[in-house]
Amino acid sequence: MASGFETEDDGDDRGLLSDRIRNALTDEIATGTLAAGAALDEQQLADRFGASRTPVREALRQLAAGGLVELRARRGGVVARMTPERIMEMFETVAEIEAVCVRLATYRMTPLERSHLIELHDLSQPIVEAGDFDAYDSFNRQFHEAIYHATHNGFLAEQAIAVRNRLNAFRRTQLRQGERLRRSRDEHEAIMQAIAEGDGEMASRRMRAHMLNAATSLRRFIEANKPT
């Protein structure tokens, strides 16, 4: 998430109401519970969260600033509606940013970080065998974020996480396509290989391909389920 807020992890009972609402809405949008284009009525949301409109409004403003929600002046807000073109643009952007990250990480990561990453990667094997999509999604997130942090550039890591989060709903969808889970892990394997060899450029190219494969998988899914 773009910085600026004290976000303690989601065990949130205490904390600001507007932050809790923001986190809840972020989650619902990311998981698709709130579909793209869904209208966001302030009073309705306020009732649902047992709050007044004020914290809801603040949450919506923050989400709008993050691009998850579109606010049209005096006409209310809707969950950001994304065209297939825009989704592809976002995937390409993530792919390029991830490619940058893995290149920097290859050159900068400490032995400890490298060890941690290898360990993480090894853990994904049984998950793939079991075909556990949710577990793999969670692992995948950890894997990529470990790479972000290994760049030793906190700002870049934040940006990467923020952009990645906006693609959450789509990435999860895409993982459920056919053999994508196993192929995803194979691609990770190839990336790990390049990292182990200290070849940042190679790791970068493989990461870009990895992300674009995911995008292609998603595009196929979108076109297969096209309503028209």
Added chain:
Amino acid sequence: MASGFETEDDGDDRGLLSDRIRNALTDEIATGTLAAGAALDEQQLADRFGASRTPVREALRQLAAGGLVELRARRGGVVARMTPERIMEMFETVAEIEAVCVRLATYRMTPLERSHLIELHDLSQPIVEAGDFDAYDSFNRQFHEAIYHATHNGFLAEQAIAVRNRLNAFRRTQLRQGERLRRSRDEHEAIMQAIAEGDGEMASRRMRAHMLNAATSLRRFIEANKPT
């Protein structure tokens, strides 16, 4: 500042109050009118803008989501305080993103866009001769944004602009250092050369170097003016 947005300055009655406040604060932070670390008292800002606290709060939330302001729960907000380390991280991030952009742009730009970029670059010559920092800053922005758009990836362009905007104040400072203006243009020249040859990788490396040179120039300035 040389805001490319058509946010008509103070004569603006139209539009949302919270948006006007947000734009005004963005501007003041970017130009340094509001120094980093400055406390942002809601009531005080409300009085200054002749509004109530409500739109001020909404503006602050949006700025926090964009990273320009830090909000500590129940303790008010301050203009994001950036350490030299963080500024360098931001510069590195911008450098990498710009490098990505110019590579994609080289391969994707239309002849019209290439022509426009060349024209823009040519216009910078007399500006450098005159040593007009403000004009060059404005040109520089146009030059880089033209490259963003030539990627034909709207989302990537938005991200690039957003990150770049957060460095506004520092980039302007840096341009005022010694021969930096002329060297900046020389580096643009080298980038244009690579674009003309259709060598995206070369353009990318040169762009990265260009941005890191700017960062180095800024770091020298910061250390030279270090209070301690």
Added chain:
DNA sequence: AAGCGGCTTCCTGTATGCAGAAGCCTGCTT
């Protein structure tokens, strides 16, 4: 004299009230 604790005061966070705009529905006109 120094440290601590309670109090006071200010400021944030939330709720509610009010005005105006956007959209809709109804009824009139052609």
Added chain:
DNA sequence: AAGCAGGCTTCTGCATACAGGAAGCCGCTT
């Protein structure tokens, strides 16, 4: 019957009111 106009409804945007936490201050204790 279709189109338009005007009023009505609903929701947003802003202001104000209220409650609770945070920081500073003053006095008390040792």
